[in-house]
Amino acid sequence: MPTLHWQKSSYSSEGNNCLELATTPDGTLCFRESDDPAITLTLTPSGLHSLLAASRREIPNGS
Template sequence: MDFPQAGLSWRKASYSSAEGQNCVEVATLPDGGRAVRDSKNPGGLVLTFTVAEWNAFVMGVKDGEFG
């Protein structure tokens, strides 16, 4: 299933590597959720997250849950 990416404004993650090897991009969805894709393959798979899922992820990162 293709994800409709038209109209989304993608931003590269500020912690992506300078060499461009490990880059992700994120876009805000119309409902406030987020979409995430690999910047090296913008036409590839897109992960989508609800507002609650994204907020839980951000809180986990801030709390060091993934370190």
């Protein structure tokens, strides 16, 4: 895997609790949490779209 250029939101503080994003040459998106950079989540753009769509859905209250 090529060396990735990790970016974080300009809204992030200087601390280690940020989500960072990098894009590979083939367009794959890589995410990591700045306080544990060894663990990454790799998604295609359509996979990210599905993840965001699922996170926006209302989750019924199970109680």
